[in-house]
Every structure is written in C-alpha cells, then in structure tokens.
Amino acid sequence: MAAPAALFAPVSGPGGSGEYYRCLAIARALQARCPELDIHFLIHQEVSLERDERFHYHPIPDSPTKSVGEVVEALRRIRPSLVLFDSAGRMTQFRAARRVGAKLAWLSDRPNKRWKGFRWRMMALLDLHLMAASGQANPRLGLLERFKLRFFPRLRTRFFSGIAPAPDADRRRALCQAHDLPESDYVILAPGGGGYTHQGRPVPEIMLDAASRIHEQTGLACVMVMGPQYRGDSHEHETVRVIDSLPTEDLTQLLHGARLAVIGAGSMMTAQTLSLEVPAVIVPAGGDDQPPRIADFSRRGLATAASMDEQSITDAAVALAQDPDRQRQQQQAVHAVGIRNDVVDVAKTLQALIEKHA
Template sequence: MPQEKSKLLFVPVSGPVGSGEYYRCLNIARAMARRRDNVEMHFLLSRHAEVERESRFHYHLLEKTPTLAGTAVERCIDRLQPDLAVFDCSGRKRHFRRVKQLGGKLAWISNRPHKRRRGFHPQVLPLLDLHLIGESCEPDPALTRIERGLLKLFGPARVDFFTTVAPESVADPDELPLELPEQYAVFASGGGGYEHLGRPVPELFLDAARRFHEATGLEVVTVMGPQYRGGINSDNRVHVVEALSTAALGRLLAGARLGVLGAGFMLSSQALAARIPMVLTAVGGRDQPGRVKEFDAMGIALPAALDAEALSHKALELSNDPALARQLVEHASSVGICNDVAKCAELLLELID
C-alpha cells in the first residue's frame, strides 16, 4: 500500500503589501519537498496577495491575513487536520490550540522582537514544538536569561536560530525573461506593493536606476515586483522586469555587480546569500528601519533614504569604490551569515518523522 502523505500547513502573514513571510515559507516548503516525497504542502493565503505560487502546492484563500481571518483559519485547520502547522509571524492562540487538539505538531517562525516574544508567551510556549528565530544581524545568537527561564517553566519546545532563508537553488539563465548584460546592477524594492508620498515605491527605484545609469553607463535591471499596481512595464534607458520567481531573482542577484534594494527580510536575505554589495533602504514594514541600521552598523550594506537621488548617489558611491564593495561582502561572510533554508527544512521534517 502507498504510504499516506503527511499534511503540512503553512500560515504566513500575507496581504496586498509585504510578502517576505510567504516567500520564506515557500522556500522552506520547497526544500522540504525536495527531501521528502510523502508530504503534501498547503498554504493559507490572503486572496489579495499577488505572489508567486507553486503549482504542486495547495492554496486556501482568505479574505484577510490569517491573524485577522478568525474562524476561517479554524475551519481550514479542521478540514485539513495537518500533521504539522507552521505559523510565520501570523495566527492566534486559538488557531494554535486547534492544531494541537487535532494531534498536529506546531511550529512558530519569528524574525522581529515582538514576534519572538510572542513565541515565549506563557500561553503560547506550552503549545509549541519548535520556535525558529531569525537573527540575520546577530553572529552568535542566544536565548536571553528570561527566555531560558520561560522554557524551563513552560517548555519543552525546541528553539533554534537561522540567519537567512533564500531559495536552495537559482534558476538557469535561460529561465529569465531577458538576456542579462555582461555587467549590470539590480534595483528592486521587494514585493512592490508599498507607496511613499503617494507614489508606488518601485517607481522611485526606477527613477534612481535611470539616474545611476546616466551617471555610470552601467546596465541596470529594475524589478517592479509582483504587488506593483502601476502601469510601467518598460523603459528606454534601463531594463524593466515586472516580476520574477524567487529562483529567477536569485539568479539575477547572483550575477549583479551591486544591488539597490528594499530592506525586507527575504530580499535582503537573497542578496546576502548571493554575496553582492548592496545599498539598503526601508520601503515599508516595522522591521525594515531597524534592519537598515543593523546592516549599516555591521558594515554589510550602505544605508540610504527612500528617495531617488539618495539611492542613486549611494549606488554611485558603491560603484566607484571597489574596495568598499569588497569590504561589504567580506564583512557579511565573516559574521557567519548564510542560507539556512536546509537547516529550517530539516528541523521541521524531524517533527513529522
């Protein structure tokens, strides 16, 4: 008889803007499926999230992000009865309790201080089997004294750390929607759904890309993002790409001379995994200003204001100073930042062995 498949349910934050949690879960799910063929992947996702989807995975659409979707999440949990549910910065205690009542394992992923604290809440911690904490800016992460005390009182969840979660492999060059120049820079804000001063952020990045190209002559690829709602899809000075899969974006970044990027967790993770020098700016989300400051303090990215002139100026500074570019990449390598997607996948698979 064929072995029954284990059901895995991923519940990331999702909506019309911001998609890093979803792409983190997607990368982990793909890595898990690569290691185990008897798993069935399900995602709970806001119907307003314009994101890449994997055809072999199952999607269950909600009217809102899972934290705000209430009973719709519980109904889906009841229907699927997952062997493992992975909540990434989303969900409510009653959702967690329902998973456990049905006999499933429960994992929580956090990469922001207040989400990390939630994983140690006395009403949440006893329900968890695994808490994965993202600490891309901490070379030697550790639990605090209070967290260790809470684990003793309310455990026994396993707690582990990861630095970045990027695709395990990148696309072949012929899978990209354009033929890449020999040398180029990448300007990408992220998902593309945020606005700044009433204007879509990707268009600010496009303006910065034009200025940088005019000043240097270097080819530029600008990625508008899957959640961009403006009407620009081409330009007579720089290359414009509407959206890319995570694997294709990984390929694009891997060959770039430099990147000018939004400070979302997933995009900055992919840039670190690609080992390219970058200019980083906060485009939205409460975590991004802090990440820009941390990357700057660690010497692994140049900070910039969210302004076309400021972005192009910092990119020009980086382009004109090869020693600085090398230094940024070397610092990122020296603090142990690496792609932990395989580690996360294997820790989650252990829960259903």
C-alpha cells in the same frame, strides 16, 4: 493512509510579501526531502503571489491573524501533521492546531514576534520556535528565555540566518539571455513585494527612476524587478530592463550575478541578498521593521543605507558601484557575522517534527 500534510500560514496582505516567499522557499526545500508530503498554504484572497503548482492554496479574507474562523476551519479540514505560522496567528488557531494533532511551529523575524513566542501560554503549545538572527554571528537566547524553556522540555528553539533558494549558474545564464542582460556586472533593483507607496508614489516607480540615473552615471546595465504586488503602469523603460515580477528562485539567480543590488529592507529580501554576499544598498520600501534594520546593517558595514528618494538611492548606488574596496568590505563584513542561507537546515528541522508526528 492519507499522505502527511504540512500547512504554512504566513502573514499576507496587499503590502509586503516577504513572509510568504520565505515560507515558499522552506516548503520547496521540505518537499525536496519529503516528496510524499502534501503542502498547503493559507494566503490573502486579494493578493497576487507566485504559486507553486505542486502545492495547495486556500484563500482567506485577510491575513491569518485576522481570519480566525477560516484558519480554524482549514485546520479541521486538512488535519496537517505540521503547521508553521510565520509572524501570524492567534491563540485560538494554535489551540486548534494542537486539537487536530499537528506539530506546531512558530517563526519570528523581529523582537516583538520573538517575545510572543516566549509567552507562557504560547510556549505551552509550541513544538518549535524558529528565530531569525540575520547579521548575528553567535545568536543566543536571553536569560529569561532560557529560564522559561526549563518548564517546557518539548519545545525546541533554533536560530536561522537567511532563507533563499540555492544559486544555479545555468539558470542565471538563461535568465540573463532572456532579459538581454550581461551574465554579470549589472545592477539589480528590487523593492520586495512592491505594494507600498511613499509620499503618494509607488515605491517601485521611485526605484525605477533611480535605476535610470544609475545607468546614466555608471554605464552599467540595470534591471528593475517591480514586485508581484505592484499595481502601477510602469512596465517598460528606454534604458532600464523592467521585469514585473520573478519567481523567488529566479530572483536569487539574478541577485547572484549582480555587481550590486538596491533592495527593500524587508527581512526576506535582505537575508536573501546578503546570504549571497552581494554588495547592497538597502532602502525603506515599506514596513515598520525596515528603518531599524537599515540603521543596524549600515552601522555594522553589512550594507549601504539610502532613503526613499531617487537622488539618495542614485548617490549611494553609484558610489558603491565605483568603489571595489567598499564592495569587498561589505562582503567581508557579511561573511564575518555568519549570514548564510539556512533553508536546508530549517527544512531538516521541520522534517524531524513531521517524523515525530508519524
């Protein structure tokens, strides 16, 4: 018999890539629990992303939502035991997944995507709805959601907080040595995917200029991770360590050792950073979901907000770097609302679906 297969279909495109990296972390945790599992990804054919050599990658001309026929054909060809759509997909594709006998999971990371998962037609197809609830101490289903679930006893729902690889002190030490960084007490800046622009300038270049100013004003070593989708020419700097991109596991290690982080406010990046309880400045690095997240996290003291310009980023980062009390307050606020890394628990939930399929 053929080995069971899982297919991940995250949003992917030239801008952000948080959904892909979230799925990649989940896939790695799932394979650690199910070594015999064949794991497949559908990704935009023109996007350069970190790939895991153990997994199978299938290029499609656009994001899954806009590549209806290609996704349906991939489902027919792979015939997976499990399909996870992360913020992407159409009803035609969901029905195709059911026709090949797959268990169907939907991941929502913002209110409109969560609402989609609770539409009647969608609920009739789903086996699992994973809902991001980063920054919510006790997330709960709404009254209408609970009412609707009574009609679909097969459908399970689960909240999760952050999704990130686990910290590894030895790996962090090796990374710091490779990039000429102290093993702790540095500032890391990372926009996320790195593919967005602001007022005609690539976002990573704005953050790189801010990194230079932060170093000048604090004396702290600064490392700038430009992002896998950055396409500019800034690959070196006199005073800032510049890294074009890092595997998600390595980015986690560098975040874990930082005094503070300046990050784009994407759902994956914020969850990854805050789950490690790293004091953070968050900036709108691209995507309509980021400004509301910044306002919410800033209001609740989970992170410090800054706008997308060098001076605002510098002022916010320098003030936070020089104020240990504010750093502790942020860490305590993050801990109090239960932001954590749920990657293993999500993998367990998906494993249970695959076992039901068998």
